[in-house]
Amino acid sequence: MRVRHLACALLLIAAPAFAADEDAVPRITDVTTIEARVQGCVTCHGQQGQGTDNGYFPRIAGKPAGYLYNQLVAFRDGTRRYAPMNYLVAYLPDSYLKEMAQFYARQRPPFAPKEAPKGDAALIERGKAIVTAGDGAKQLPACVACHGAGLTGMEPGVPGLVGLRPTYVAAQLTRWRTGERRAADPDCMKRIAMRLTERDVAAVAAYMALQDPPKDASPEAANFVRMPMACGSQR
Amino acid sequence: MKRAIALVVIVVVVIAGVFAWKSTHQGYLPVDPKNASAPPNPTTQVIQRGEYLARAGDCVACHTEPTGKLFAGGRAMATPFGAIYVPNITPDDETGIGLWTADDFYRMMHTGLSRDGTLLYPAMPFAQYTKVTRADCDAIFAYLQSLAPVKQKNKPHELRFPFNKRELLLGWRTLYFKEGEYQNDPAQSAQWNRGAYLVEGLGHCTMCHTAINALGGSKESKEFEGGMIPNQNWYAPSLTSNREGGLGDWSLKDIGDLLQVGISMRATVYGPMAEVTYNSLQYMTDEDTAAMAVYLKSLPKKDAEPPPTDAAKLVQPAVMERGRQVYEKQCVMCHHSEGRGYPPEFPPLAGNPSITMATPVNPIRIVLNGGYPPGTRKNPRPHGMPPFAHILNDDEVAAVVTYIRVAWKNAGTPVQAAQVSDLRKLLPE
Secondary structure, three states: OOOOEOOOHHHHHOOOOOOOOHHHOOOOOEOOOHHHHHHHHHHHHOOOOOOOOOOOOOOOOOOOHHHHHHHHHHHHHOOOOOHHHHHHOOOOOHHHHHHHHHHHHHOOOOOOOOOOOOOOHHHHHHHHHHHHOOEHHHOEOOOHHHHOOOOOOEOOOEOOOOOOOHHHHHHHHHHHHOOOOOOOOOOHHHHHHHOOOHHHHHHHHHHHHOOOOOOOOOOEOOOOOOOOOOOHHHO | OHHHHHHHHHHHHHHHHHHHHHHHOOOOOOOOOOOOOOOOOHHHHHHHHHHHHHHHOOHHHHHOOOOOOOOOOOOEEEEOOEEEEOOOOOOOOOOOOOOOOHHHHHHHHHHOEOOOOOEOOOOOOHHHHOOOOHHHHHHHHHHHHOOOOOOOOOOOOEEOOOOOOOOHHHHHHHHHOOOOOOOOOOOOOHHHHHHHHHHHOOOOOHHHHEOOOOOOOOOHHHOOOEEEOOOOOOEEOOOOOOOOOOOOOOOHHHHHHHHHOOEOOOOEOOOHHHHHHHHOHHHOOHHHHHHHHHHHHOOOOOOOOOOOOOOOOOOOHHHHHHHHHHHHHHHHHHHOOOOOOEOOOEOOOOOOHHHHOOOOHHHHHHHHHOEOOOOOOOOOOOOOEOOOOOOOOHHHHHHHHHHHHHHHHOOOOOOOHHHHHHHHOOOOO
């Protein structure tokens, strides 16, 4: 086994656990490890997948491996479009994408400090209603019904939403609404997003940003609860 | 008695096992040539050889859409003259090549004439495939005919006038097309000839590694001297110049590794070449890879341009210092303070021709967009480089690319922030 300790390692070990800037700099101690192999991800997603200062790059740490794998495959095959990601993973085999997904699913880095609340009380109240109770009049299930009581997601394919920045949540919900983002059929998230208004999107993003992350950020077990809609990515 | 019961139990378990196995393994099992008791029959041998050769020709790269059915075509190829839609080459009778004969297929490969006599656009590399032997064309044809037919109509090209007039291709063919199978050079070894046959023919390497002029042609005299790839904005380096991708001082192992594995002790493939290694070269046998390396290493040394003058290499001390600072913060942990890298996982920058080639397009794009080498059979878990487009501004990218082009005795020239700004506007691909 080849183990190479690189000169810079000692310097960086002392870095604090959450330092967004330093955490976005490549760092390797042993070239054979998965950590060394995923340095291609760190300037956007951070060393442990906790995200960086940039609100458009999501936290990926602790999301279910099945979800992360589905996204990597979709980026590679072009069914989810974001040019920088499409380019990076274009020529990587399934087995490796799965390993990357499992690595980030295992990470539990600290959460970034919450952003200052945006939006008035009525907007946040609307967000709370959608997230925790849904909207029966619009056949809109509560976010927590699938994404978990702590919004930590559900194995194997429902992503955690906790720790995502409001810019990212709003941008993705808008992509679902316009049909640009989609998932395996039956595409439950598309059905849900089509029922959201622009204001609903802003409300959900604003409310989620105010929530404290739970102590245990692990996703809920598969089919722990009966989901209100059939989702292809849970099969 | 106990023994008899045990025997019955074993028999029952085995039978149940066989049934369980059968019910989960419907249909034919793939033939593993190593485990097959009898050698595959001649038809199987030809089809397997055809599959290998189709990979050597990288047919899949153009004739399959990213999420489409294998070889069903439909993919739009951007060219400077408009979009070309690649045809269906599955054996469907109506929309594919199901009714073609081996003669039709050979004529198409050899002369660039379709079955109905239409002149093919040179996006199909028939100027290279003309060198492929009849036997190899027949094998590829047998392989394509053995695939599942897909009914998918070809889309008409969207070429601008006058390029939509196929008669113009007669002129192009006069200038740039020389028909003829590869002829062995008796002065060279069998290995060299095999390499030349693969590189010049199915590999169609000159499609990118020779400059393409305004008419979409490439001159034989400029062969392997490098050129910008139209519409992709990557530079395919010269394979003859020692300053660029020139392979004169590379070991045969490093050349072969770069092609087949995707990484080597000298450099790593990226951009459009990553696709070639992923879809094609990783499947080449070690023997064929070595043959290509022998041939590529033997290409005559010729530099299209003289090396840069000392004046052209001058860098302002402030730019150099800024570049060094960026390098120390962002790059040094993988590429080493002296640019030696930690090869083959992290490529060296000192003495790496990709860094110093005359046009700085490639190193600028790599700094902006990062990159992963292709995951290959011999390197399924490659190490990647992250994008820096969102972290470094144009001046910082220009400074750090300038730094790596002139530090450690690298003989490159400085780059300007305006060049970075132009490349930043392009989508990564």
